């Protein structure tokens with residue numbers, strides 16, 4: 324098929340010295356040194372790369388996440404479907420998008436490729452898909468030629484129509500996006516795009532990329548919090564535990580037993596300084 328769009332993801336740039344920035348941001352909270360002194364120690368190589376990496380690794384195991392917002396990536400993303408873009412732009416914190424317009428861009432027929440899921444091929448309906456989208460393309464081109472503005476001609480374009488993004492995203496949000504979108508529950512195209520974003524970061528910053536995992540990954544939450552039925556279907560379920568098995572283990576082998584929280588526990592927090 325000639326009219327197929329092929330996804331492209333490129334890390335265009337990232338804020339300079341991300342590990343050093345993360346280290347200084349975290350350290351500022353825990354050190355009597357000022358951030359200027361910490362930065363000068365890094366520049367003078369009094370704090371070596373391994374120390375920086377280990378310290379960041381330890382911090383990432385905690386809930387102290389705001390320093391992660393100080394590391395920023397820029398991506399160029401091309402030829403993803405409008406079906407993907409609708410999901411992608413639902414992320415609203417720590418991410419900034421510019422998306423190719425269907426109002427200002429009049430697609431030339433040879434530029435109007437479409438994203439076709441493999442499932443159409445597997446179902447043997449590839450040609451039907453192609454036929455309909457070729458007709459759509461023809462009608463779109465006819466509409467433009469008849470003077471219908473691009474913002475109205477686009478009404479015939481399907482979810483399969485391609486689009487492009489320029490995206491700025493910080494590390495904290497990138498972790499969150501990977502938590503959700505590398506999970507097998509996410510839709511295949513956005514999962515693929517996020518996997519490619521991760522691969523791009525890994526190419527230049529492997530120390531940071533190891534934390535970019537689905538939420539069940541050993542460097543993230545560590546277990547699956549989706550439904551048991553979804554976990555049973557998931558290929559990662561072979562290597563990552565479901566939350567129910569953790570509760571069962573706790574019940575079986577824990578030295579204490581879990582019980583529902585009552586007002587007694589809340590009163591302890593309300594009334595006592597030392598718990």
Ligand SMILES: Cc1cc2nc3c(=O)[nH]c(=O)nc-3n(C[C@H](O)[C@H](O)[C@H](O)COP(=O)(O)OP(=O)(O)OC[C@H]3O[C@@H](n4cnc5c(N)ncnc54)[C@H](O)[C@@H]3O)c2cc1C
Nearest residue numbers: 410413414415416417418496499500503504506508509510
């Ligand atoms: C598998 C899957 C299926 C989905 N299915 C549907 C669906 O059927 N229908 C649908 O409409 N959407 C669906 N979504 C989209 C989903 O509901 C979210 O809109 C999307 O994942 C964006 O994530 P986020 O809300 O965490 O936003 P982000 O901007 O990525 O959030 C970042 C963080 O900030 C917090 N945050 C953001 N805004 C606020 C706020 N106003 N108040 C408090 N905290 C905030 C979030 O909790 C999160 O921790 C689906 C997503 C996934 C991954």
